[in-house]
Amino acid sequence: MRPVRGRMLVRVLAAICAFGAGSGRALAQTAAAGPGAIDLSHLSLDAAGADPQAAPARPAAPAKTTHHVMAWTVEAHGGYFGSWAPVGGFGAVPAGGPDFVTQSNVVSPSASSWYFGRGAAWLNTYIKAAPPTTPIAPLDSTLTTASVLRQHGPGFGVRVTREINQRFDLEIVVDRSETELLAAPGVVTSLQTTSSSFVSLWQRLVQPLPESSVSSQLGGTDRFGHRTLATAAIDYFISFGRVTPFVAVGGGVAANSGELEATLSGDLQFKVNTFAEHQTDNLDIVFGERRWEPAAVLAMGLVAQWTKRIGVRLDLRDYLVASGLRTTVTATPGMPSGSGVTDLVNPAGLAIQFNPGSTPASTLGVPLTNVTTFSGTGWHKQLSATFGCFLRF
Amino acid sequence: MPTPRRIHGVTAGLGALAILMTIAPLARAQTPAAPRGDAGQRQPAPRDRRNPDKWRLTFRAGESIPGAPSSGLSALPPVGLPQNFLPGLADRAVPSWYFGDGSTILNANLPPGGHPITPLDGVLTSAAIARSAGPLFGFTISRAITPRFRLEFSADASRTAPAFTSSARQAIETSRAGFVDAFGSLFAVPFFQNPSVSSTATVSDGSRVEWLISGAIDVMLHATPRSEWHATVGVGLLSVGADGPTATLDGRDAFHVVSRAFAEEDRVTISSLLDRRTFLLLGGGWSHTLSRRWGVSGDLRVALSGPGEVTQVSTSPTVTRFSPPDIPTIVTGPGAPTLTFSNNGASTLSTTLAPFTTFVSTGVQVRAELTAGLFLRF
Numbered sequence: 001m002r003p004v005r006g007r008m009l010v011r012v013l014a015a016i017c018a019f020g021a022g023s024g025r026a027l028a029q030t031a032a033a034g035p036g037a038i039d040l041s042h043l044s045l046d047a048a049g050a051d052p053q054a055a056p057a058r059p060a061a062p063a064k065t066t067h068h069v070m071a072w073t074v075e076a077h078g079g080y081f082g083s084w085a086p087v088g089g090f091g092a093v094p095a096g097g098p099d100f101v102t103q104s105n106v107v108s109p110s111a112s113s114w115y116f117g118r119g120a121a122w123l124n125t126y127i128k129a130a131p132p133t134t135p136i137a138p139l140d141s142t143l144t145t146a147s148v149l150r151q152h153g154p155g156f157g158v159r160v161t162r163e164i165n166q167r168f169d170l171e172i173v174v175d176r177s178e179t180e181l182l183a184a185p186g187v188v189t190s191l192q193t194t195s196s197s198f199v200s201l202w203q204r205l206v207q208p209l210p211e212s213s214v215s216s217q218l219g220g221t222d223r224f225g226h227r228t229l230a231t232a233a234i235d236y237f238i239s240f241g242r243v244t245p246f247v248a249v250g251g252g253v254a255a256n257s258g259e260l261e262a263t264l265s266g267d268l269q270f271k272v273n274t275f276a277e278h279q280t281d282n283l284d285i286v287f288g289e290r291r292w293e294p295a296a297v298l299a300m301g302l303v304a305q306w307t308k309r310i311g312v313r314l315d316l317r318d319y320l321v322a323s324g325l326r327t328t329v330t331a332t333p334g335m336p337s338g339s340g341v342t343d344l345v346n347p348a349g350l351a352i353q354f355n356p357g358s359t360p361a362s363t364l365g366v367p368l369t370n371v372t373t374f375s376g377t378g379w380h381k382q383l384s385a386t387f388g389c390f391l392r393f
Numbered sequence: 394m395p396t397p398r399r400i401h402g403v404t405a406g407l408g409a410l411a412i413l414m415t416i417a418p419l420a421r422a423q424t425p426a427a428p429r430g431d432a433g434q435r436q437p438a439p440r441d442r443r444n445p446d447k448w449r450l451t452f453r454a455g456e457s458i459p460g461a462p463s464s465g466l467s468a469l470p471p472v473g474l475p476q477n478f479l480p481g482l483a484d485r486a487v488p489s490w491y492f493g494d495g496s497t498i499l500n501a502n503l504p505p506g507g508h509p510i511t512p513l514d515g516v517l518t519s520a521a522i523a524r525s526a527g528p529l530f531g532f533t534i535s536r537a538i539t540p541r542f543r544l545e546f547s548a549d550a551s552r553t554a555p556a557f558t559s560s561a562r563q564a565i566e567t568s569r570a571g572f573v574d575a576f577g578s579l580f581a582v583p584f585f586q587n588p589s590v591s592s593t594a595t596v597s598d599g600s601r602v603e604w605l606i607s608g609a610i611d612v613m614l615h616a617t618p619r620s621e622w623h624a625t626v627g628v629g630l631l632s633v634g635a636d637g638p639t640a641t642l643d644g645r646d647a648f649h650v651v652s653r654a655f656a657e658e659d660r661v662t663i664s665s666l667l668d669r670r671t672f673l674l675l676g677g678g679w680s681h682t683l684s685r686r687w688g689v690s691g692d693l694r695v696a697l698s699g700p701g702e703v704t705q706v707s708t709s710p711t712v713t714r715f716s717p718p719d720i721p722t723i724v725t726g727p728g729a730p731t732l733t734f735s736n737n738g739a740s741t742l743s744t745t746l747a748p749f750t751t752f753v754s755t756g757v758q759v760r761a762e763l764t765a766g767l768f769l770r771f
Contacts, residue, residue: 088700088753089753090466090467090750090753093471095471095472096472099483099730101481101483105480105481106475106477106480106481107475107482107483107484108475109474109475118471118472118474121474122474125474238542239539247626249626296673298673349477349480350477375466377466377699377753377754378699379699
């Protein structure tokens with residue numbers, strides 16, 4: 001047995017030498033030949049009938065190879081997605097309308113809401129003449145800064161890879177992360193404070209008037225949502241072995257969902273002499289994120305082959321998603337009922353005008369529809385760690 | 394992904410041998426890469442032990458070319474509230490005459506034929522402060538971790554820190570001169586006695602030096618006995634000196650009305666909010682060995698970072714108080730908010746503005762660096 005094995009070994013080596021010398025250069029020009037060139041399980045060499053004495057002299061016949069290159073893989077994976085949202089961005093409150101002269105010959109601003117901007121500022125200027133009234137806490141900072149954050153959470157996804165050559169793969173990944181959009185710390189408190197200060201301030205102002213009532217309701221709807229990331233990347237395998245480390249870089253898109261909606265409904269009623277006024281101040285704030293944003297991905301990990309067809313992959317990646325945080329405001333001031341133009345004039349001569357009609361104007365009378373008060377800039381860093389099982393085909 | 398394989402006794406050895414022989418021409422032709430799925434069989438490229446190349450110290454010089462912000466978000470400070478100095482006359486407090494609502498009110502109250510001030514609105518709401526191309530110097534120290542990979546650390550200084558653009562400088566000068574012209578037109582009315590107007594602008598670019606520190610991995614793509622081509626991937630930190638660019642406009646106007654004196658100072662500061670920022674480094678280069686220890690190299694790198702150009706404005710108006718205080722002098726234009734000058738503080742120019750962000754760039758900031766270097770191997 002030993003001589004036979006030795007002869008066969010010589011023949012096989014000779015054949016391999018010929019194959020290597022002949023095909024190596026060609027492989028150097030054909031990058032995609034990678035795995036097939038090293039998979040001997042499909043290499044068929046007919047050396048049984050060769051003359052052992054002639055083997056070194058006669059080049060082996062061109063090796064008949066049947067490359068079954070399993071260049072594709074499909075993988076299912078799951079893991080955990082972190083999140084690191086920046087607070088950078090740009091915000092500005094709406095300007096409101098032009099100033100106007102009230103019936104009492106005092107100049108008043110035109111505002112969209114008492115809860116923020118010029119309306120809140122005018123209200124706080126107005127009450128300076130009537131201390132010790134607590135000023136309204138305007139929502140300006142809440143509206144003009146990042147008020148929601150995407151949280152961390154579990155995720156899952158699929159990956160398809162195609163081998164390019166020995167060191168490079170192309171991968172396409174779709175990951176869905178259950179990373180919900182939640183209010184930033186202090187936002188809910190800020191909304192509650194503004195709502196309660198609206199009530200206390202207006203109660204102080206209209207308390208002496210008959211049939212007065214003031215209310216402010218804070219409501220909200222949470223659609224926490226999730227994020228889906230679809231990216232393409234190039235995997236680069238650093239070294240080779242049973243466990244193979246790799247790095248990857250690529251890009252794609254992020255599909256965001258989820259938004260928080262806060263509603264403030266202010267209601268104010270009073271009577272001056274025979275004039276009864278009823279004013280509503282409805283504010284709808286949507287804290288959300290743009291639906292589609294570009295994303296870049298940097299990744300590293302390990303790949304291990306269990307069997308010929310099945311393997312596992314540990315993947316750590318950092319998704320860099322352009323910040324699409326956005327806050328929009330819809331303000332609907334109105335006067336459902338009223339019996340004429342009323343000016344509330346304070347001791348300093350400043351006035352707030354109420355008018356159920358269109359002219360002259362009311363101090364609160366400029367509606368807004370989906371006005372953006374904050375736009376995020378920069379990039380979200382969403383780190384993820386996933387573990388998956390792939391099938392090669 | 395790694396190709397599956399079977400390793401059984403002789404087959405494993407044959408496979409390894411076959412792999413090596415198959416790849417050998419490829420390795421010679423391209424790189425010393427070993428095939429995937431060949432644990433423990435990978436042979437590092439033969440290295441000449443007499444020719445040290447474990448460490449490299451490279452001194453580099455070249456040009457850094459930052460890209461200008463392509464887009465941004467902007468807003469001017471909000472319009473002030475009515476002051477109601479006189480019943481029925483619209484008036485608003487403003488932070489400055491040089492921009493925004495202040496310029497609007499001033500221009501609306503000029504007499505016919507008066508010279509309006511050109512507001513700074515365009516400077517404040519655009520990328521008036523931007524980086525520009527400049528020289529770069531630095532060094533890189535790298536260490537070979539495998540025949541294919543080198544780990545490197547770089548520190549560079551470039552003269553590319555943000556500064557006012559030439560168009561912004563011109564606009565600032567136009568506004569400065571416009572302040573004198575506008576108030577000159579206003580005070581041409583005989584009602585104002587002994588008028589005096591001045592306006593100065595000081596533009597400082599601060600320290601123009603930026604520091605870039607980065608760590609990266611060089612991947613050798615192609616090698617010949619004396620030359621190597623490599624790709625570079627890494628991350629870094631960009632830091633700007635504490636004294637950034639600022640522009641200060643100082644306008645003063647004073648006059649008498651019936652022997653009563655009025656004077657105010659309008660001081661505006663435009664600045665850039667500088668912060669450190671991280672960047673992603675991508676690039677490639679070539680190195681050529683001249684001798685056993687010395688060589689030359691060339692690199693082209695691109696640093697990608699997030700948005701960061703921020704323009705801010707702040708104001709600190711001053712109204713000189715005289716004793717005894719007098720009633721305000723009010724100028725009213727047709728249908729426009731009034732101009733109120735007071736010697737007791739209740740003037741139109743009365744709002745102190747804390748640094749207010751008027752412009753934020755968006756998008757990816759790109760910086761290209763083209764350098765040549767001389768390296769020492771040890």
